[in-house]
Amino acid sequence: MKQPSDVAISLFDDALLRTASLLVPSLLREEWRREWSAELWHVRRSCIGIDETFSWESQREITGFCLGAFSDALFLRSQPQKGSRAPVHVHGSAAHTLLWLFAVLALCFAISRLLPGVAAENEATRHQIRPGVLLVSETAADYNQPSISAALFQNWRTTRQRYFQELAFYCVSRESADAGRVSTQWNVAHSSENLFSLLGLPIIFANQADADSSLPSVILSHDTWMSSFAGDPHINGHAIRLGKVKVQIAGVAPAGAWQLPGAPDAWVLESDAQIASLAPSRTNGYLFAHLSQRGQAEMSEPVISITASNQDHTEIDLMGVPIADPVEGAWNMYAFALFLALLALPAVTSVSLGDTHVSSHRPSAKQRISRILFFTAKFLLIAAIGFCASLDLAYSGTVGYSPLAECLQLLWCFTICLFGFRWAVADQRKRCPVCLRRVSNPATVGLASRTFLGWNGTEMICMGGHALLHVPSLPTSWFSGQRWLYLDSSWDFLFADSYVY
Structure with a gap:
């Protein structure tokens, strides 16, 4: 007859195996639980024997076997399941980009609500x-x-x-x-x-x-x-x-x-x-x-x-x-700065998105609308960040209304909006028109000495397997801007083991 201490240790070993099985992926959990239980039976037979004489050394060895099941479970959890695709981490998700912009906007807005100078400026505009x-x-x-x-x-x-x-x-x-x-x-x-x-x-x-x-x-x-x-x-x-x-x-x-x-x-x-x-x-x-x-x-x-x-x-x-000229107010200064930024944008960057298509496999109407909405959302968030951040920078050193702070707000808002819009246009050019993720893995194609005889530039690929982006190193009359080459189903075998999430 088993001793109470032997029964308690046996229950403890079984609990360890069941806990380890919870770490195994659900599809393999029951199979590995039965495997460990069978091996535990053999380990007990070999360590304790048929007479089941209690021994601390034998129990330590059995418990060590049960603890080893945790390392097996963690290894199984780190491996991709059979029949599933290995995840490929594609950077530059559209949702992540909008989330970061929204987080910056929320931070700038929260700071502007805490600055007494911003409250004084709003009060001066309201009570003239x-x-x-x-x-x-x-x-x-x-x-x-x-x-x-x-x-x-x-x-x-x-x-x-x-x-x-x-x-x-x-x-x-x-x-x-x-x-x-x-x-x-x-x-x-x-x-x-x-x-x-x-x-x-x-x-x-x-x-x-x-x-x-x-x-x-x-x-x-x-x-x-x-x-x-x-x-x-x-x-x-x-x-x-x-x-x-x-x-x-x-x-x-x-x-x-x-x-x-x-x-x-x-x-x-x-x-x-x-x-x-x-x-x-x-x-x-x-x-x-x-x-x-x-x-x-x-x-x-x-x-x-x-x-x-x-x-x-x-x-x-x-x-x-x-007595004095009317106070312009933050919104009037912002509207003027935003107008100047949009007016100066074509002078600092090309506003073309380079959507020259070299394939009959074009994005659907839904994908094109999603691309336009994403581009518009970036512009709106950057414009809002320009308003809040310019207030934070202009009124961070004053507790009251200041004409100098109004001039600083105009300058900061113009600068933030101009370079923010420039980044938004440049970012949009590197986004796959299908999945809206940034293309990666740049590779140089062609020779600079053969620019007028063959294509020479940089080629980048969408890791979702949707398109290739060709950017010429030297614009020519026949290849002046970037081009998208959309991939058909014959390229799917290259991305069979990856998926975009």
């Missing part, structure tokens, strides 16, 4: 200063310098205007700002309360908290909000100190406010009485005027000459100029 707003200055040549006094603004504000329906004013001073961190110097604009409504710019985060009416309200510029407060969306209601006055943050100006003269870091909204009391009558600032319908009809020039009354009722000559 309304048309019909002028900056009134003494001279058009130096309109970025403050030239209108606070007293003149108060005088105009209390008199009836014929061409202006609303006026706003601010004066800029350099003041210390203490937001709980290291004290810094800001350009603080003391402005009238209607400034942002006149400009048509919304105040972001304005309704997140109840304002404390006892403290003056301050609006932060977008760049100050990003640099000093790390873009905190819950900044509304925080109290800071400007100079000797404690103020409360009432919101953030959109990125489009960068165009305002004086480069303010913050705007303190004050009533007309506060502006008159805080700013002496001789303090100069910036005056903004929104043209009425009559004013827009009669003042259509880029630079408008204005004759106005001074405080002493004398006439003065002023100039009205637009």
Whole structure:
């Protein structure tokens, strides 16, 4: 009678053989399981004997035989099954190419969504200063310098205007700002309360908290909000100190406010009485005027000459100029760059795909449509990559809107699209029209000295057995471009042991 230890070891050996059989291909699994079981019976008879006396040395030898079945199973798994074709790895699959392009696009898009500069550019495009707003200055040549006094603004504000329906004013001073961190110097604009409504710019985060009416309200510029407060969306209601006055943050100006003269870091909204009391009558600032319908009809020039009354009722000559040119936006810059890339593409590469056929065995209509769709998909993905990657490269070093970043976006987008389209055309020329895989195994055919007597160039083959590609080394009048030679069924014996997957 068998001992319990002998029974346990026997079950363990049988479990090893069954586990090894799971590694064998399914068609051969049952056959090899029976083979190993029969051999195990003979190994047990030869090691233990008929009396089945338990011995650790005999059991180690039997277990070693069972472990050897795993090496046999792994070897069988690495061999091709009988009757099947050996796989041939053909590089350049169309699906793999599109997958890689899509992966690059997804990466560039994800990065662009994380860059604060891209968000600021979109915000500047979405929130632009309304048309019909002028900056009134003494001279058009130096309109970025403050030239209108606070007293003149108060005088105009209390008199009836014929061409202006609303006026706003601010004066800029350099003041210390203490937001709980290291004290810094800001350009603080003391402005009238209607400034942002006149400009048509919304105040972001304005309704997140109840304002404390006892403290003056301050609006932060977008760049100050990003640099000093790390873009905190819950900044509304925080109290800071400007100079000797404690103020409360009432919101953030959109990125489009960068165009305002004086480069303010913050705007303190004050009533007309506060502006008159805080700013002496001789303090100069910036005056903004929104043209009425009559004013827009009669003042259509880029630079408008204005004759106005001074405080002493004398006439003065002023100039009205637009604050800044409209922001083009990422999409407009992208469309222009894409147009330039398509226009310049024929200058850097031949747009011909070299589809000269030298055989009656042509691809089917379905295969030709698939080829066109694949070529179009590559162009669309490259164009999308050009848009996202140009934004990443242009706005990676800025947290706000920048005209320089717009120029860099135009340059990067043009470069990426141009050379990307050039690669797409060159890649398409090396694709088999039947299976859309890149041809390989280039071989030189002919002699250079016999170019005009025989064909001389490079021959490449589709490993799926569909076609040969002939590329001349020196274009001639009778062989100027590449040619496809489609293979018929008589070539199938060369590819009998391979298949494309």
